[in-house]
Amino acid sequence: MFFTALSGCLLLVVAWLVYTLFIQPLFSPLRNLPGPDARKGIIGLGGHLNLVLNASLSKTTHEDFVAIYGRNVRIKGLGNFEDRLLSTDPAVISYVLNHTNEYQKPWQSRRIIARLIGLLASEGEMHKRMRRVSSPAFSSHNLSDLMHIAMNKAYELRDKWLTMLGEPQTGTEVRVDDASKIDVCHWISRSAFDVIGLAGFDYNFSAIQNEENELFLAYRNMFEIVVSRGETLWDIACIYFPWLELLLPNEKTRTVQRSQKVINSIGGQLIEERKLRLADSEKQNKTGFRNSDVLSLLIKSNFSSETPPSQRLSDEEVLANVNTYFFAGSDTTSLTLTWILYLLAMHPEVQNRLRAELYTLPKEISRMPMINENGDWRHLWKDIDELPYLNNVVRETLRLISPLHSSIRVAMKDDEIPTSDAIKMRDGSVHHGIKIKKGQFVHIPVESMNLDKTVWGEDAWNFNPDRWDNLPDAVLEQPGLYNHTLSFSAGPRSCIGMKFSLTVIKDFLYVLLCNFAFLPAKDDRVYAKNTVLMRPYVSGKFMEGSQCPLKVTRV
């Protein structure tokens, strides 16, 4: 009896596998789209995913694919069995990113970040509700407050680095001999956490000073694990069968559980405190404390008369949202700043020109000890924000090394995606749209959209901030929230924290460049690797983790 049941189950599994792997693909509408042949041998098991996701191969892969097959390419996914759409067609990308009910983030990636819940992992009505409640926290009005935080933290980092470099020197010459090697990636990451802690919770991790704070360690450990999910077969199995990790928890699972306990306990206390503080300040019409951190603003927006009770978030959802901001905002912001400093080190002429522009603002401000909480720095932020060359350097870096290398969506129903031009299919027929089946994946290659030579010009792979003064017309057709790039994505699920991060990035650049010069560290070749985000690694030292050592000297 037992063996009959077992063989029945096995038969069902085999039938399911045969159907999924061999029969279903025969009905894939993407089969007729031009694309490379399936890859053979062991390498072929990963389909074309390594070619399009590995940052050391993806630029040339995309260029070759477009030259051979056009802007809409059929690629093979995991196991070489399923067809996927890879597109650099602006019409297709716009359509997919704007039809958020029909094209959602795959459940597999949502399950990986589900521990953080929040905006990133929600879809449909839940996502709309969360986004509506969160939006006021990211309004321009709140950015001036954020500027205080960013400036103060930038000064704190400057002082830390000054101590590390020894006695401060004067003069404007860069003296290479005095330079010390600093892993800017590590320090900027600590600083970004501090900024987001204050802006998110009005809570100081003091991570620039040391890395001992319990909440800071809980977030950092949890994010490292979330990012490394999918590295082992066990991780992949747990994505498909989450009960496995409850049954057989390993060290990763235990670390996440420990971290969550700390975050929920301290986060819960902070929510309670904030509610009391808000109620108290309303009762007594008090001012004097900020109340403009994301948590307070979420709570205010949640309970405002404009938010119908049915749309309100629970305390757990409020905390999950703040967690999302930490997750989505800390590494993206610190990596962008790191890449800017790296590119400036590699291009000293750009660095000198940018520093000269920053010096047109009152130089003594950037050299002050710390910003006074009561000072009116709004005009300074406006001045910094409007510096044209600074703007060019920031957008050129975000174009060239977008922290998000690529994204992915899954079709929620059978559909036909409109294309910019007619496509000649493999069977010779010509179509103006691409038919896609429910469950099929669409790859959004952020990097190749940002680096497309036919759009941005022959020098698209080079760092050239001046390009922004004279953009080719084709660029204006490109979708994107930020300067026709996909670095902050596009459409209703584009980045909510864009202005926030640009404020932080520019403030830090102002303080750091007015005080330090950056040079490449001679023996360390830094390269970008796509490990969820585009992170810097030193050649031959991958196992040491992400780092970006630069020579830093006082100016």
Ligand code: HEM
């Ligand atoms: C330079 C810094 C940043 C970059 C390059 C960036 C980029 C992006 C991109 C590309 C997406 C879309 C992801 C996808 O489609 O898979 C996104 C979404 C998001 N970002 Fe950012 N981001 C940055 C900073 C921030 C900051 C500072 C915050 C918050 C404090 C933030 C919060 C979010 C959230 C909540 C989402 C999800 C929005 C939604 O699903 O509605 N980001 N970001």
